[in-house]
Amino acid sequence: KNEVEQSPQNLTAQEGEFITINCSYSVGISALHWLQQHPGGGIVSLFMLSSGKKKHGRLIATINIQEKHSSLHITASHPRDSAVYICAVHFGNEKLTFGTGTRLTIIP
Amino acid sequence: EPEVTQTPSHQVTQMGQEVILRCVPISNHLYFYWYRQILGQKVEFLVSFYNNEISEKSEIFDDQFSVERPDGSNFTLKIRSTKLEDSAMYFCASSEVGTQETQYFGPGTRLLVL
Numbered sequence: 280k281n282e283v284e285q286s287p288q289n290l291t292a293q294e295g296e297f298i299t300i301n302c303s304y305s306v307g308i309s310a311l312h313w314l315q316q317h318p319g320g321g322i323v324s325l326f327m328l329s330s331g332k333k334k335h336g337r338l339i340a341t342i343n344i345q346e347k348h349s350s351l352h353i354t355a356s357h358p359r360d361s362a363v364y365i366c367a368v369h370f371g372n373e374k375l376t377f378g379t380g381t382r383l384t385i386i387p
Numbered sequence: 388e389p390e391v392t393q394t395p396s397h398q399v400t401q402m403g404q405e406v407i408l409r410c411v412p413i414s415n416h417l418y419f420y421w422y423r424q425i426l427g428q429k430v431e432f433l434v435s436f437y438n439n440e441i442s443e444k445s446e447i448f449d450d451q452f453s454v455e456r457p458d459g460s461n462f463t464l465k466i467r468s469t470k471l472e473d474s475a476m477y478f479c480a481s482s483e484v485g486t487q488e489t490q491y492f493g494p495g496t497r498l499l500v501l
Contacts, residue, residue: 310487320476322430322492329487365430369487373443375422377430 281305281370285378293386298353300381302366305347309369313340313351316363316380325351325364356385389413391493393479399499400469408464408496410479418482419462420490421454423447423475430478436462469500 282305292298302311313325326333326340328349333340337356342349353360366378392411400406412419421433434444436454451467462481466473476497480490 312490314492320424320497321494322478322480324489324491327487327489367430373435373487374432374445375420375490376432379429 281376283366283368283376283378285364285366285381287381288379289382289384291384291386292356294357296356296385298356298360298383298385300351300364300366300383302349302351302368302378303347304368304370306370307344307347309371311342311349311369312367312375313349314365314367316365318362322365353383358385358387361385389491391479391481391491393477393493393496395496396494397497397499399501402471402500403468406466406469406498408466408477408479408498410462410464410493411460412462412479412481413483413491414460416481416483416491418442418485418488419454419456420480420482421464422478422480422492424478424495425472425475433464466498469498471500474498474500 284303286301310329312327315323315325328342337354339352361384363380363382365380367375394409419436422430424430432445434448435442453465455463476495478495479493482488482490
């Protein structure tokens with residue numbers, strides 16, 4: 280069965296801390312997305328990657344195809360980073376399969 | 388910056404009624420999607436649409452659902468006879484040239500079926 284697992288489910292950290300959110304998947308994929316869901320419900324795409332590493336500002340996403348694993352890192356975390364972070368993958372087709380998300384809370 | 392828009396933002400309907408959720412994708416995008424998120428659960432893929440036809444659909448997207456691009460700008464999701472379990476947030480998204488590209492999401496329509 281094609282599954283996406285995220286860890287941790289919830290993460291609370293102090294402002295300034297380095298954050299890591301993990302995503303693993305059951306079988307080979309063609310691409311992986313990291314998304315951010317705001318408290319109001321809106322979804323923003325952060326990264327789409329199929330290999331290697333991407334960086335945008337304080338956000339870094341990495342993927343290890345052999346290990347079937349991706350990580351999202353946030354450097355110098357800030358309270359405005361508080362949101363749900365969602366990993367979603369293409370298991371070789373158009374359909375996106377979503378993880379359950381990681382709820383991140385950054386305390387000032 | 389171009390964005391995906393959705394109307395209405397909230398809709399309340401009676402069980403058995405038909406609803407139409409509307410989306411305006413980003414103008415030069417070619418691929419369109421509908422997703423739903425039941426409260427407290429993960430986002431689920433419903434359907435993808437390209438070149439005026441469905442390119443892929445999930446098991447959830449049964450005969451009560453249909454999609455249409457009635458003109459050059461709108462993309463609609465119709466639920467023919469709503470059920471209580473259709474209550475969810477429905478997101479539209481679009482991508483420029485392929486399904487495995489960055490997808491841009493609309494703000495969602497919160498549907499409540501009573």
